[in-house]
Amino acid sequence: MSTTKKFTYINRKAPYGSVYALESLEVVLIGAAFEQEVQLVFVDDGVYQLTKGQETDGIGMKNFSKTYAALGDYDVNQIYVCEQSLADRGLTLDDLQALTYEDEDDDWAEKSSMNLVNREQLSDLISDADVLLNF
Amino acid sequence: MALEVNGKSYEVDEEGYLANLNEWDADVAAALAASDDAELTESHWEVINFLREYYEEYQIAPAVRVLTKAIGKRLGKDKGNSKYLYELFPYGPAKQACKYAGLPKPTGCV
Amino acid sequence: MSTLHTVNKSPFERNSLDTCLLLIKNDSTVLLIEDGVSGALQNTTASQSISDAMQEGVKFAVLGEDLNARGLSADRVIDGISVVDYAGFVQLAADHDNVQSWL
Numbered sequence: 001m002s003t004t005k006k007f008t009y010i011n012r013k014a015p016y017g018s019v020y021a022l023e024s025l026e027v028v029l030i031g032a033a034f035e036q037e038v039q040l041v042f043v044d045d046g047v048y049q050l051t052k053g054q055e056t057d058g059i060g061m062k063n064f065s066k067t068y069a070a071l072g073d074y075d076v077n078q079i080y081v082c083e084q085s086l087a088d089r090g091l092t093l094d095d096l097q098a099l100t101y102e103d104e105d106d107d108w109a110e111k112s113s114m115n116l117v118n119r120e121q122l123s124d125l126i127s128d129a130d131v132l133l134n135f
Numbered sequence: 136m137a138l139e140v141n142g143k144s145y146e147v148d149e150e151g152y153l154a155n156l157n158e159w160d161a162d163v164a165a166a167l168a169a170s171d172d173a174e175l176t177e178s179h180w181e182v183i184n185f186l187r188e189y190y191e192e193y194q195i196a197p198a199v200r201v202l203t204k205a206i207g208k209r210l211g212k213d214k215g216n217s218k219y220l221y222e223l224f225p226y227g228p229a230k231q232a233c234k235y236a237g238l239p240k241p242t243g244c245v
Numbered sequence: 246m247s248t249l250h251t252v253n254k255s256p257f258e259r260n261s262l263d264t265c266l267l268l269i270k271n272d273s274t275v276l277l278i279e280d281g282v283s284g285a286l287q288n289t290t291a292s293q294s295i296s297d298a299m300q301e302g303v304k305f306a307v308l309g310e311d312l313n314a315r316g317l318s319a320d321r322v323i324d325g326i327s328v329v330d331y332a333g334f335v336q337l338a339a340d341h342d343n344v345q346s347w348l
Contacts, residue, residue: 048283054316
């Protein structure tokens with residue numbers, strides 16, 4: 001098995017209100033072991049998964065927003081956030097966690113994993129994927 | 136199931152993982168190791184402490200590949216390889232070290 | 246009869262809030278909870294319909310614990326929406342004759 005496939009995860013749900021966001025994150029972490037190319041897309045209410053400063057003590061649920069910062073360690077460093085979805089919700093990229101990874105091929109320099117994309121780029125991401133996983 | 140340490144009882148699951156990670160301390164770690172007939176050395180503690188810190192920051196136990204890479208960065212190349220880590224934790228570095236660190240089984244560990 | 250309307254779905258994903266605002270009486274209160282709290286923020290595509298309902302006399306509240314969980318700070322909530330805690334939720338339920346939960 002030498003071929004690498006492009007796995008594209010489409011995340012469209014807010015965290016905590018339903019289990020989709022957490023399930024997606026767990027599948028991504030488990031799937032990372034297969035060393036495929038992984039892209040995470042956050043669109044519609046999915047953009048709420050990445051907001052900074054989540055504090056879940058009050059609702060008695062695990063704050064899994066901290067786990068997104070570990071994605072770089074798992075070589076998951078292609079994160080795409082829909083520009084329009086942010087704007088519709090009164091949010092900007094500054095409201096989201098600045099996820100990074102360390103580039104092994106560039107002396108472990110810290111680089112951003114975050115990419116703001118428009119509808120056209122999003123459309124291309126979906127049509128270029130080998131495997132689409134929806135949450 | 137329960138584990139007895141210094142007269143106190145700690146709940147563990149059927150595989151011996153601590154149910155409540157906040158109850159963990161060094162004595163509990165030693166007792167968890169003792170139930171596998173293992174003794175914790177300074178080298179074991181380096182890995183256990185790293186795992187506790189990683190969990191605190193990211194709320195997950197790292198997969199073995201991630202652990203190996205991170206240990207190499209933190210403690211040097213001679214320790215960031217699976218041979219070294221398997222010698223310390225023959226049942227699997229992520230699985231066994233997480234158990235002694237009082238963490239849940241790593242995500243993706245089947 | 247005064248009614249407390251709770252909305253727990255995101256206004257960007259479901260039409261629960263829209264239907265609630267279409268059918269609500271002007272002296273009622275809407276409490277946004279769970280994924281519904283995203284509707285309480287300023288400058289969203291849902292903000293105008295909430296402001297319009299407020300003009301008509303509908304009162305709005307949002308559950309602070311659910312805002313915090315989602316990293317949405319109370320100072321970004323639309324002016325006039327009160328941020329309540331769980332005790333405030335209970336008080337609102339007690340202060341109204343009935344509760345309508347828009348699931």
